[in-house]
Amino acid sequence: MSEYRLSLFVTGSTPRSIKAITNLRQICEEHLSGNYELEVIDLYQHPEQAKTNNLVAAPTLIKLLPEPVRRVIGDMSDEGQVLFGLDIQER
């Protein structure tokens, strides 16, 4: 079983959503290859998820595992911040 469980919430197929998905996939492949599960959820398709996951900003990445839960918002263009959010790298 993978160590990392990640959820990425996007809003439709806007350029920002696509950018976020692409950037995140790249980072994960590079640093967590084979050790992560990434679920991409379109909030437009699942609006109830916004409340369930207490979302405000989009895109939002939630690291569910390993604990503690952390969030990264944005198009994931700042790799350092993403790695920091994933507890892979010190700030």
Add this chain to the structure above:
Amino acid sequence: MQVKRTLKKSLTGIDGFDEVTGGGLPKGRPTLVCGSAGCGKTLFAMEFLVRGAIEFGEPGVFVAFEETEDDLVENVASLGFNLDDLVEKKLLQIDHISIDRSEMSESGEYDLEGLFVRLGFAIDSIGAKRIVLDTLETLFGGLPNEGILRAELRRLFYWLKEKGVTAVITAERGDGSFTRQGLEEYISDCVILLDHRVNDQVSTRRLRIVKYRGSLHGTNEYPFLIDEDGIMVMPLSSTSLDHESFTERVPTGIEALDQMLGGKGLFKGSSVLLSGTSGTGKSSLAAHFANATCDRGDQCLYFAFEESPKQIVRNMTSIGLDLSAHLDTGKLRIVSARPSHYGLEMHLATMLKAIERYEPQCVVIDPISTFVAAGSATDAQAMLIRLVDVLKAGGITACFTSLIHGGDSFKGAEVGMSSLMDTWLLVRDEEADGERNRLLYVLKSRGMAHSNQVREFLITSEGIQLRHVYLGAKGMLTGTARWVLEEKDRAESADRAEEAERSSLLSDRRATVIEAQIAALQAELAAEKIEHQRQRQKTKVSIDQFRDAREQMARSRGGMATTTENS
């Protein structure tokens, strides 16, 4: 012909607020409600939703950025709002949004689409017509990029308008601006400012409509209060001088006083000012009025600011008024409060609320002079104007007592209040000959012929009595002096009657005496006549004898009788 387009409004159901705004908040548009901490923003917003759901059938969404759902439910339960029930009926949805910055990092650009989706889902799931965002500015603390946030907020308000929901956005007051983040730049349709001020240790909440685009609105600061029924705004400027006037009369409870007031008492819906120095019996008069109201079967509301209900009942029992019976039947209600307990607005609001609740025909306020102590004289006057207006509009007859301090200035001190009053009764005390007596007179009474006379006012164990004062050579007398003079008068008239009898007796006797004297004199006269007869007889006899003797003598002398003696 052009159809006049008016702004559609959404009734809030908040007591008084809809009057002030002429129909509530702008329908389908966002309204900013701002104020400092603890001024009642959240409550205002919540009441807007709850009333909307219950009274107008408009479901609402409450988005809480600060309090959790459980906290909210608990906090407003004290106001009688059962949020759980509304949530169950799908009339309300509460969404708590918390942003923990410590567990979040920012990587590149983002937007608030997540919030939009969240709000949109909440609105659509119950078909909400109203939404509250409390306190939206919290986002600025939670999200790092202010530039993005500002752009997104602008979009949010457009989006809300498009959705057609009537929104209330609360915000904390900033230094020199209405909100900390300048939200008023984005929401310009309607801005409401709430304020909580403490003056002379008395706190007052106030509400002001800073801006209401496309609508007339009151621009004053309106005091409001929060009690067990929620918020109540006092629509003060909406009071006007167009109340009905009644010709029906209301007895005062003292017949002699009714006689002084055109023979029938007060006009229904009129206001009476009962002023007097301390201990002149103002409260007793007011209690008579209250008692008479209840005796007629009407409702009376008695606001006591100096005595407790029990004290009043006891005191009035001593002058023969049994108020407890009316209290038991609920016809009489006594509401007691210390004047310094809260500010004037709160007093006014509590009174208006009680009046609204009990719908009395008569109201007693005892005394109004204490309000000057709770605020300034001008404030007190302004408050009374509002109160009198409300009472008149409702056709409620009101009796206000007012304590005045001795001296000649008693009239000046109350000119401001008296002009509001239709009838002004003055109770004054008069000190003379070691006692203090009460005098009552009608200073004015609009619309009726009224007595110009001063009456002595007695508080007896059988209630209040009015007496004519004694007007004598020494001026007006009251109390014992009056009694003494009346007694003296009585004695004098008794004396006079006796005197007359005696003199008639005397003259009788004198007549008897005179008659007796007449009888005696007549008897004397008769005696005199007899004597006179006798004397004449006697004289004749002696003359005869003398003649006989002379003749005899002549005869004896020898014819010396002369002829002269025969002539």
